[in-house]
Amino acid sequence: xxxxxxxxxxxxxxxxxxxxxxxxxxRFHADRxxxxxxxxxxxxxxxxxxxxxxVSIEHALLERYSSQAVAEAIAQWAKSRQVAxxxxxxTAMGKELAPRVAVHLEAAYVPDCVELAASDGHLDxxxxxxxxxxxxxxxxxxxxxxxxxxxxxxxxxxxxxxxTPEFSTFTPSLSQxxxxxxxxEIVRNEGKLDVLEADIVVSGGRGMKGPEHFVLIxxxxxxxxxxxxxxxxxxxxxWRPHSEQVGQTGKTxxxxxxxxxxxxxAVQHLAGMSSSKVIAAINKDKDAPIFKVADYGIVGDVxxxxxxxxxxxxxxxxxxxx
Amino acid sequence: xxVMTILTCISYVPDTAAKIGVTADGxxxxxxxxxxxxxxxxxxxxEEALLQRERHGGRVVALTVGSDAAKEILRTAxxxxxxxxxxxAATGLDSFGVAANIAAYANAINAxxxxxxxxxxxxxxxxxxxxxxxxxxxxAISVVSKLDIEGDRVRAERDIEGGKEVLEATLxxxxxxxxxxxxxxxxxxxEIMKAKSKPIESVEPVAVSPRAAMVRYQVPQxxxxxxxxxxxxADITEFVRLLHEExxxx
Ligand SMILES: Cc1cc2nc3c(=O)[nH]c(=O)nc-3n(C[C@H](O)[C@H](O)[C@H](O)COP(=O)(O)OP(=O)(O)OC[C@H]3O[C@@H](n4cnc5c(N)ncnc54)[C@H](O)[C@@H]3O)c2cc1C
Ligand SMILES: Nc1ncnc2c1ncn2[C@@H]1O[C@H](COP(=O)(O)O)[C@@H](O)[C@H]1O
Numbered sequence: 001x002x003x004x005x006x007x008x009x010x011x012x013x014x015x016x017x018x019x020x021x022x023x024x025x026x027r028f029h030a031d032r033x034x035x036x037x038x039x040x041x042x043x044x045x046x047x048x049x050x051x052x053x054x055v056s057i058e059h060a061l062l063e064r065y066s067s068q069a070v071a072e073a074i075a076q077w078a079k080s081r082q083v084a085x086x087x088x089x090x091t092a093m094g095k096e097l098a099p100r101v102a103v104h105l106e107a108a109y110v111p112d113c114v115e116l117a118a119s120d121g122h123l124d125x126x127x128x129x130x131x132x133x134x135x136x137x138x139x140x141x142x143x144x145x146x147x148x149x150x151x152x153x154x155x156x157x158x159x160x161x162x163x164t165p166e167f168s169t170f171t172p173s174l175s176q177x178x179x180x181x182x183x184x185e186i187v188r189n190e191g192k193l194d195v196l197e198a199d200i201v202v203s204g205g206r207g208m209k210g211p212e213h214f215v216l217i218x219x220x221x222x223x224x225x226x227x228x229x230x231x232x233x234x235x236x237x238x239w240r241p242h243s244e245q246v247g248q249t250g251k252t253x254x255x256x257x258x259x260x261x262x263x264x265x266a267v268q269h270l271a272g273m274s275s276s277k278v279i280a281a282i283n284k285d286k287d288a289p290i291f292k293v294a295d296y297g298i299v300g301d302v303x304x305x306x307x308x309x310x311x312x313x314x315x316x317x318x319x320x321x322x
Numbered sequence: 323x324x325v326m327t328i329l330t331c332i333s334y335v336p337d338t339a340a341k342i343g344v345t346a347d348g349x350x351x352x353x354x355x356x357x358x359x360x361x362x363x364x365x366x367x368x369e370e371a372l373l374q375r376e377r378h379g380g381r382v383v384a385l386t387v388g389s390d391a392a393k394e395i396l397r398t399a400x401x402x403x404x405x406x407x408x409x410x411a412a413t414g415l416d417s418f419g420v421a422a423n424i425a426a427y428a429n430a431i432n433a434x435x436x437x438x439x440x441x442x443x444x445x446x447x448x449x450x451x452x453x454x455x456x457x458x459x460x461x462a463i464s465v466v467s468k469l470d471i472e473g474d475r476v477r478a479e480r481d482i483e484g485g486k487e488v489l490e491a492t493l494x495x496x497x498x499x500x501x502x503x504x505x506x507x508x509x510x511x512x513e514i515m516k517a518k519s520k521p522i523e524s525v526e527p528v529a530v531s532p533r534a535a536m537v538r539y540q541v542p543q544x545x546x547x548x549x550x551x552x553x554x555x556a557d558i559t560e561f562v563r564l565l566h567e568e569x570x571x572x
Contacts, residue, residue, distance in 0.1 A: 011483070011484075066461075067452075067461070067462070067463075068455070068461040068462075071452075071456065091482075091483060092465065092480070092481065092482040092483055092487075093482070095448045095449070095452075095464070096451075096452050096462070096463075096464050097452075098449075098452075099449040099452035099453045099456065100452045100453070100455065100456040100462070102453070102456075102533075103452075103453055103456035103457055104456060106533075107533070108418075108533040108534040109417070109418070109449060109453070109533070109534070110534060111447045111448060111449055112446065112447065112448070124537070128446070128542070129342075129444065129445050129446070129539075130336065130340075130342045130443075130444060130445075131338055131443065131446070132542065133341075133342045133541070134342050134343075134344055134351065134539050134540065134541055134542070135539065135540050135541075135542050136536040136538070136539050137536065137537050137538040137539075137540075138534050138535070138536055138537070139534065139535050139536075139537045140533065140534050141531075141532055141533055141534060141535055142533050142534075145534075180460070180461045180491055180492050180495075181461035181462075181463060181489055181490070181491035181495070182489065182490055182491075183487050183488070183489050184488050184489060184490050185487070185488035186482070186485060186486075186487055186488070187485050187486050187487075187488065188484055188485040189484055189485045192484075193484075194483050194484035194485075196483040196484070197483050197484055200571070200572070224572055242501070242502050243481065248338060248443060248446075249362065249363070249501055256571045257565065257569070257571040257572065267338060267339065268338050271338075271446075274542075277571065278565070278569045278571045279546065280561075280565065286550070291548075291550050292544075292548075293544060293546060294546060294548065294550065295546050295547040295548065295549065295569065296547065296549050296550075296551070296561055296564050296565060296569070297548075297549070297550040297551065298550075298551050298552070298553055298557060298558065298561055299550060299551070299552055299553060300552065300553025301553065304553065305553055305558060308555065308558045309558060309561070309562065312558060312559060312562045313562060313572065316562060316566060316572070
C-alpha cells in the first residue's frame with residue numbers, strides 16, 4: 001500500500017493553504033495520507049481533507065522553531081515508519097526543510113513541482129527551469145523521494161467523505177547540537193497583503209511613471225482585495241519596497257489573477273508570474289511582450305484606464321453585494 | 323582565535339536573456355549560443371564574504387563546481403577580493419552531486435561559514451544551502467537579507483511570506499543570501515589584471531550517484547485566451563465582464 005506523508009505548515013495557528021494543496025495532491029497518488037504536525041494543535045480541517053492519520057511531532061527542544069531540528073525529527077519519523085514519499089509546500093519554510101529531510105533519508109529531492117504524474121512505479125514531477133522557458137520531468141532514482149509543491153498549482157479540495165484520522169505522537173531523539181539555529185522572532189509586514197499570499201496581485205511597472213502614481217495601483221488592488229506587486233525596474237528605482245518585487249530575482253507568484261499595469265513583460269518578470277491562473281495587462285504599447293502571455297488585455301494609458309476600471313469594479317462589487 | 327575560513331560558492335549559468343530550446347525528441351536542452359554569466363545572486367554571496375572578512379578577519383575562498391569554462395567567474399571573485407579560488411571540474415551532476423562536492427570541499431578547508439546565492443537562475447531550485455548544511459551536519463539559513471556575526475554567534479534575517487524571520491545560530495553555518503543584503507562592488511581594472519595571475523586550484527570531484535534525473539523536457543504550451551481590447555469605455559466594461567463572467571476571478 002502506498003503512503004505519502006505531508007508536512008503541515010501553520011502560521012499563526014492556521015494551516016497554510018499550501019499544506020492543504022499538498023494533502024489533496026497526495027490523496028490522488030496514495031492510498032494512505034499521513035499529516036505530520038509540529039505539536040498537537042489539531043483541528044477538523046485535516047479530517048475534512050481526508051487524511052488517514054495525524055502524527056504530532058513533540059519534543060521540548062522544538063518549542064522554538066529550528067529547521068535543523070525539525071528536519072531531523074521528520075526524517076527519524078519517516079525512517080521509523082518506512083514512509084518513502086513526503087510532500088512539502090514550496091513555501092519559505094518548506095523550501096528549507098524539504099532538502100534537509102531528503103539528505104537525512106538519502107532521498108531524491110524534487111523542488112517546486114507544478115505537476116505530478118505516476119508512471120510505471122515512479123512518481124514523476126514536472127518543474128519549470130530557466131525562468132519557466134522550459135519544463136522538465138524529474139524522476140527520482142532513489143527508493144525514497146521528497147517533493148515540494150509550488151503553491152497554488154494544485155487545487156486544495158476537501159475529500160468527498162471526511163475521514164476519522166488515527167492520532168499518534170512521535171517523540172524524536174534530539175540534542176541541543178541539532179538545534180543550533182532557531183527562529184527568535186517573526187516580523188509581519190503589518191496591514192499589507194503579501195504577493196505570495198494573495199489570490200489577486202495587481203502590479204505596477206515603469207509605465208506608472210513615478211512612485212506617487214502607485215496610489216492608483218493600491219486603490220485597484222484594494223477594490224479587488226488583492227496585493228500590490230512591482231517590477232524590478234520600479235523596485236530598483238526605489239519607488240516600491242523589495243518585498244513587492246515579482247520575477248526571477250523577486251517572488252514567484254501564482255495567483256488566480258495577475259494584473260500587470262505599465263509592465264513590459266521582460267522574461268525575468270514573466271519568470272515570477274507566468275504560472276498565474278489568469279493574466280491580464282494594461283499597456284499602451286500593443287506590441288509589449290506581456291500581451292503574448294496575457295488572457296485579457298487593454299491597450300491603453302494606465303492613467304486613463306485604471307480610474308475607470310476602479311469605478312467599474314467597485315460598481316460590480318456593490319451590485320453583487322446587494 | 324582561529325582564522326575564519328569563508329567559502330563562497332558560485333555558479334556559472336546561461337544569461338536570463340538566453341533562448342533555451344528543447345530537442346525534437348524532448349530528451350535534451352538546446353542551449354546553443356547562450357552566453358554564460360556569474361549567477362546574479364552569487365555576487366551578493368561574494369560581497370557578503372568580503373564584508374564579513376573585513377569585519378572579522380580570515381580568508382575568502384571562492385568555489386565553483388562545473389565545466390572548465392566556469393573559471394571565468396572565479397576570476398571575477400578574485401578580482402572582487404577573494405583570497406583564493408578552486409574549481410571542481412565536473413559536469414552532468416544533479417543538484418545533490420553538486421552539493422556533495424561543495425560539502426566535501428567545505429570540510430577539506432574547514433570552512434566556518436559557507437555563503438551561497440539564494441538560487442541558481444538555471445534550475446531555480448533553492449536547495450543548495452539546506453542540502454549542503456545537512457550533508458555537513460550543520461545548520462543552514464536561506465534567503466538571508468541581513469547577517470550579523472559576533473564571535474561564533476550569528477543573527478540573521480530572512481524573508482518569509484508576509485514578513486521576515488529573525489534567527490539566531492552559531493558557527494559553523496551555511497547561509498544563502500538575497501538581493502538587498504549588500505551592494506556588490508565592481509572590481510577596478512588593476513584588480514582585474516591582478517586576478518588574472520592568481521592561481522586557481524583544481525580539485526578532484528567526489529563521485530556520488532545521482533538521486534534524480536530529468537527524463538524529459540518540454541516547452542510550456544501557453545493556453546492563454548489572449549483577448550486584447552482597446553481602451554474605449556465599452557472595451558473597459560467588456561474587460562471587467564470577461565474577468566468576472568468568463569474567467570470568474572473577480
Ligand atoms: C538577472 C536579471 C534579473 C531580473 N529580475 C527581474 C525580476 O525579478 N523582476 C522584474 O520585473 N524584472 C527583472 N529584471 C529586469 C527586467 O529585465 C526588466 O528590465 C524589467 O522587468 C522592466 O520593468 P518594467 O516592465 O516595469 O519597465 P519597462 O520595461 O520600462 O516597461 C514599461 C512598460 O510600461 C509601458 N508604459 C509606459 N507608459 C505607459 C502608460 N502611460 N500607460 C500604459 N503603459 C505604459 C511601456 O509600453 C512599457 O511596456 C531582471 C533583469 C536581469 C538582467
Ligand atoms: N555548480 C555550482 N557550483 C558552485 N556553487 C553552486 C553551484 N550550483 C549552485 N551553487 C550555489 O548554490 C546556490 C543556490 O543554487 P540552487 O539551490 O541550485 O538554486 C547558488 O546561488 C550558488 O551559490
